[in-house]
Amino acid sequence: MSDCLFCKIIAGDIPADKIYEDDDVLAFHDIGAQAPHHFLVIPKKHIATLNDVDDAALVGKLTLTATNIAKELGFSDDGYRVVMNCNEQGGQTVYHIHLHCLGGRQLSWPPG
Numbered sequence: 001m002s003d004c005l006f007c008k009i010i011a012g013d014i015p016a017d018k019i020y021e022d023d024d025v026l027a028f029h030d031i032g033a034q035a036p037h038h039f040l041v042i043p044k045k046h047i048a049t050l051n052d053v054d055d056a057a058l059v060g061k062l063t064l065t066a067t068n069i070a071k072e073l074g075f076s077d078d079g080y081r082v083v084m085n086c087n088e089q090g091g092q093t094v095y096h097i098h099l100h101c102l103g104g105r106q107l108s109w110p111p112g
Contacts, residue, residue: 006042006096024058025065036104037075041065048095050086059097066101075103083111 080103
C-alpha cells in the first residue's frame with residue numbers, strides 16, 4: 001500500500017531502528033515508547049486490521065518473534081506485555097497489523 005506508514009518502513013523509504021528482519025516480519029523500536037523496552041513486530045505482507053487476518057501462521061510468527069527478541073534483550077524472565085489493537089475503538093492508529101511488545105517496568109491493568 002503506497003500510503004501505509006509501515007509499508008514505507010518495509011520498503012526502506014522511512015528509516016526505523018530495526019531489531020530483527022526476515023522474509024516475513026520486521027521488528028523495530030517504537031518511536032513513542034511507553035516502556036523501557038517497546039518495539040513493534042509487523043508482517044511484511046500488508047494486512048490492515050486483525051479482522052482481515054487469514055494467515056494464522058504469520059500471526060503466530062509475530063508472537064514468536066516478539067518472544068525471541070524479549071529473550072535476546074534480557075527482559076523476558078521479568079515479564080512483558082504483547083498487544084495488538086484493532087480499529088479505532090481498539091486504539092489502532094496505523095492500519096497495518098502490528099504487535100507491540102512492552103517490558104522493562106511494572107505494567108498496570110487495565111491498560112486504558
